[in-house]
Structure formats: structure tokens, C-alpha cells
Amino acid sequence: MNAAAGSPSANAPIRVLVADDEALVRSGFKVLLDLEDDIAVVGEATNGHEAVERTRATRPDVVLMDIRMPKLDGIQATAQIAGTRGLEQVRVLILTTYDTDDYVFDALQAGASGFLLKDAGPSELLHAVRVVAVGDALLAPRITRRLIGQFAARRQVARAAEERLAVLTEREREVTALVGQGLSNHEIGNELFLSPATVRTHVSHAMVKLGARDRAQLVVIAYRTGLVSPAP
């Protein structure tokens, strides 16, 4: 059973830790999981602190984590596990009744690999465990939908805003992009092999067309339209 320790290789069982404050839930999961040949429950925890501690001790492949737990909630526990050296290989699968936005996004931010609602069927849970065990991720369909919505919304804003840039000439867009990165007129001139005076003209035109009074406001617009991205 536990002969093959360490790396979760080919046909070694997936080692799972179950963290939930309700004993009934834990035993239910344990029975369900242990019925499978390729899955073995190697530990249990009744709160967040225990979950972290047991994870450190048993180094499971997957942690089945409830969110609502005493002492330390599942999200914070997930963050601690993800932030611990040596536990990078441990995948956390969140399992909860509530699917509040904050919970989901915070959990993913904390480093969770999956997020299931407790109304999911047993086969879905088993499938999810196997998926996250190999390093992939899986979300409840309802949550996937919202994550996609979030993602699409961001880009939607960018697309719509980009149309404002249509009035600019190529040169104007170019200098505006550089202005958006905080460069001075002189620096832009060096960058584009232009006289600073010329750069000024382009900047001025861009400001008029975009309704910016300031070069600072031009930077704002550059960011809002996605002409420059907040990332590095």
C-alpha cells in the first residue's frame, strides 16, 4: 500500500488528505475514496491548522479541503500550503457548499487546483481527484462559467475602449503608447528618431483627439484602452 512513497509515479495510488470539520463528511469521503484502487486516504484533519500540519507530515498528492473550518479556514490553509517550500507538488481541491465569488477567486489566488461544490456527484469527485493529481485543474461548471465571465469581461472592456484609439494616426498611437510608459518627450524622440518638438506635436494631437488635457490624463487613457498593459 504505502510501499511506494515519495513521487506519485505511474501506478502508485493517489495519496489523499481529507480536511473537513464534520466527522460524517470525512468518513463519507474516506469510504468513497478508499473504494477506488488507485486512491488512498492517508490522513484526516478537522481544521485549517491540522490540515497544514498533516500535509507537512504526510505529503499527500491531493488535499481535499473544506472552506468553512474552525481555527483557520480552508483558503488560508491552502495559501500556507502553497507557500511552503517542499509542498509545491501538493494539489489542493476545494470542496464547499457555498460558491461565493470571493471564496472562489480567493481560493484560486491562494493556489488551489480545483473547486467543487458539495452537490457534485461521487463520480465527479473521483474524476476531480484524478485530474488535479496529475497537475491539471478542474472547476465546478457553474464556477467555470463565472470565471470565464470574469475573464471575458476584462477583455471586453479593453476591446470596446480600443475603438477610441481608431481616430489616432499610426504615429500618434506610437507616441501615446510610449507616453503611457512614462517616457518624456525627449526619450520618445530618441526612441523613434524624432525631434522632441515633433513628438510634442503628436502628443498634442493625440491629447486633443482623446480629450486629454494633460499628459497624465493621456497615460490614464493609454491604460484604460489597453494600449499599455498593467503588467511589466
Add this chain to the structure above:
Amino acid sequence: MNAAAGSPSANAPIRVLVADDEALVRSGFKVLLDLEDDIAVVGEATNGHEAVERTRATRPDVVLMDIRMPKLDGIQATAQIAGTRGLEQVRVLILTTYDTDDYVFDALQAGASGFLLKDAGPSELLHAVRVVAVGDALLAPRITRRLIGQFAARRQVARAAEERLAVLTEREREVTALVGQGLSNHEIGNELFLSPATVRTHVSHAMVKLGARDRAQLVVIAYRTGLVSPAP
């Protein structure tokens, strides 16, 4: 068979349109889907234009869409369907061999409800069809993982960058936020009931502490740190 038209109610079959340029793939899917009692293939298309046209004509619940297709690719076809009045209820499930980032993100942006890779098993396909039919969403695990990565990365950057703001005093953060929205010193003064001279002092201090030479660079930093958000 086609007695129950219109709304996809309780036990009416899920009406599916299959769009793929390879006849073998189409017939394979058709056989697989038609074997299920609750799923019925109501049409086929061999390119993007046909897919849009057939969708308009048959109003399926779900469109199984390949990306690589002649005339019009699956992503553009998806965008057209999502943008057509009266077809809002039609869910698009992308099915492709390639999982390039651009494909995935563009497809979700275009309005797709799901994204499967062709190495998925038949049961996964059937499950996906049923999931998107009820309005939820489903992605291949590998893709879910990358989407989460994207999402988490954004917030990660924001979190890390916010620490740069720790050196600022409360007032300095305040004025910096307003500078980040493109306000002039005078306007900031009115906003915070301060003399413009005072505002200058705070702005100067903030610039020194954050290493900004310009007020424009201060705007850049304000955005990068998430002190102001690109959205509204």
C-alpha cells in the same frame, strides 16, 4: 423526435449542431451523440459560414464547433453566433486538437461556453454537452489550469506591487490615487480641501519615494500597483 421544438425543457432532447470540415469526424460525433437518449444531432456544417447559417436555421441548444475550418474559422463563427439577436440561448462548445493560448482566450472572449481537446474521451464529450446545454461551462483540465494561472497571476502582480505603496503616508497615497486619475494639483486641492501648494509637496514626496521623475510616471506606478483600477 422533433415534436418538442423551441425551448429545451425538462426531458426534451438536447439539440446539437456539429460543425467540422472533416466528414469522418462529423459522422463519428453524430453516431456517438445520437446513441444517447437525451441528445439529438439536428444538423451539420462543414465550415464557419455554414455553421452560422445552420445555427440560425435550426436554433440548436449546443453547437459543437471545430476551430480549424475553411472560409470562416470556428472562433469567428462563435463570435457571430454570440452576437446575433435571438441566438443568445445557443451554447458553443469548442473542440479542437490545438490548445494554443490565443485560441482558448479568443474563443472564450468570443462567447464560447466550453473548450475540449480532441484527446478527450467520449464520456467527457457527452458530459460537456449536457453541462453547457443547461447554461454552465466546462473546460479541458489542462486549459482550466492555464486559465487559473492567468487569473492568479494578475492578482499576484497586484498584491506584490501594492507593497511598494507601504512607504507612503496616508495623505501621499491619497493624492497619488487622484494623480493616477489624471487630476491636476489644483483639482486635487479642491477634492481634499488642501492648498495646491500642499498637494505639490505630497506629490513630490510620493514621487521621490516611488522613484518617479514625472507625474506621468506616477500615474504609471499608480496603475501598476493597482492603486487605481483600469476598469471604471
Add this chain to the structure above:
DNA sequence: GGACGCCGCCGCCCGCGGTCGGAGGCGGCG
């Protein structure tokens, strides 16, 4: 061909913005 408009280029003027130094009040700390 001339007229017009857009683009890219430049020089001049001046006001906003950024820097420096200073001053007064207020709260916390040794």
C-alpha cells in the same frame, strides 16, 4: 494643374509642474 486635407516636422511663447528651503502645528517616543 491647382485646391484641399492629412500627416509629419519644426520653432516660439508661457504656464503648470517639480525642486528647494523654510515655517508652524500636532502627536508619539525616549
Add this chain to the structure above:
DNA sequence: CGCCGCCTCCGACCGCGGGCGGCGGCGTCC
């Protein structure tokens, strides 16, 4: 108590940035 940090305000200097007008090149339309 004296010291320090923060907030507030002021005046002076000066350089960048923004407004304005002008000039040449290129394409379009008449």
C-alpha cells in the same frame, strides 16, 4: 523636556510640457 515624523502651507527658481502658427510632402478630388 527635546526630538522626530507627519501634515499643512508658502515663495522662488526653472525646465518640461502644451498651445499656436508655420512649412514641406503626399494623396484625393475637382
